[in-house]
Amino acid sequence: MIIQVTDLHKSFGDHEVLSGIDFTVADGEVVCIIGPSGSGKSTFLRCLNMLEDVSSGEVVIDGHSLTDKKVKIDQVRAEIGMVFQQFNLFPHKTVIENLMLAPIKVRGLSKDEARERGRRLLGKVGLADKEQAYPGSLSGGQQQRVAIARALAMEPKIMLFDEPTSSLDPELVDEVLAVMKDLAREGMTMVVVTHEMGFAREVGDRVTFMDGGLLVEEGTPQEIFTNPQHRRTREFLDKVL
């Protein structure tokens, strides 16, 4: 198991957001996390690379326990790409510079190596002609594709997606989903928090329904979407489908 989470709890002050989550992801698996707003799914995803520190429980990524105080968190994060709802590109850097920064600073690539890798990835996400553009001049869909390429430039073992299409205009959603589908097809291990039920059904190996800080139900897309076992899952799917 490349991701193994055991009895994860997370509180903000008195408010418990995650109430004991057990979760595993196998190498190469694509897991989609669905659920209503406020169910804790984004917080949970952010615990997988310690952008949120956990209150109790254990998170083990590729054999490294993130909850162990001695873990070199930057080294583990280098293996986990993350894509944010708000893209979070570096606005003062050109597109290619966005892709080059971490490979140079963390992986020790030379500028030329990093640029070559960046160009290859921009080609992959269909933005080869935008390498000298600043993020502010790109559409939301283009920015998110750059953000995916930026994460891939670290050649991570796992990719986390935190509602990657939620802040996009509807007509820009597909171009981002297409890039994610390619990635899934190539065998990338992915955990995707999403409201795109079509994507979850088509691309997910497994779908996890979260509500009230708990994993309520897990199964193949077929099981979850056509034959949900839990009442809360049914209610949620009735509303969104």
Place this chain on the structure above:
Amino acid sequence: MDAIFGFNWAGVVDFLPALARGLYYTLLVSVGGLLIGFVLGAIAGLARLSRFKIVNWIAIIYIEAVRGTPVLVQAIWIYFALPLIIKYTLPSVVAGIIVIALNSGAYIAEIVRGAVHSVDKGQTEAGRSLGLNRHVTMRHVIWPQAFRRMIPPLGNQFIISIKDTSLLSVILVPELIFQGRLVVANHFNAVEIYTTVALFYLAITLTLSAVLRATEKRLERRA
């Protein structure tokens, strides 16, 4: 009009060398003080954002002590009181640079803190999620964005500090107004000399404003 033109304006030319000497010291103390003040302010500003409580408190004490006392008192204390404690008399220009550095540093610290704080948290998260450590994230992701936002308030502080250097005449820094007063004491031409001195200050601050506006425009064009 006679009240203005009835004076001996042409005679000012004779005193320009003296005033130029004053201008030199005004610029020396301003540039020296603000360069050190910026470094000091950056350090204190980042210290204010530190995870470590002690570091944070040292910065707070420095900032509050400076902001809570007048520049004039700071100058007099450093030039006349400090030497009695450290048993060493500072040259007045050095004392002047220290005063401007310490004083501007405290205000710049708050500018730095505010600007760094204003950069979206998502930027730090994006940097850290790529495996960049705290230091690299600050240096390459946060600081460049914060720096742009610092320029207008920094310009403001630079102008205030440049004007504050006129107070250093009381600790015998031979800057503009000090030189002006020397001239007037001997030649009784207060209107001509003090007007000229004021225009010198105006020339410095207007030039600085123009440079800052150009810098801001240049940075804007890129983003």
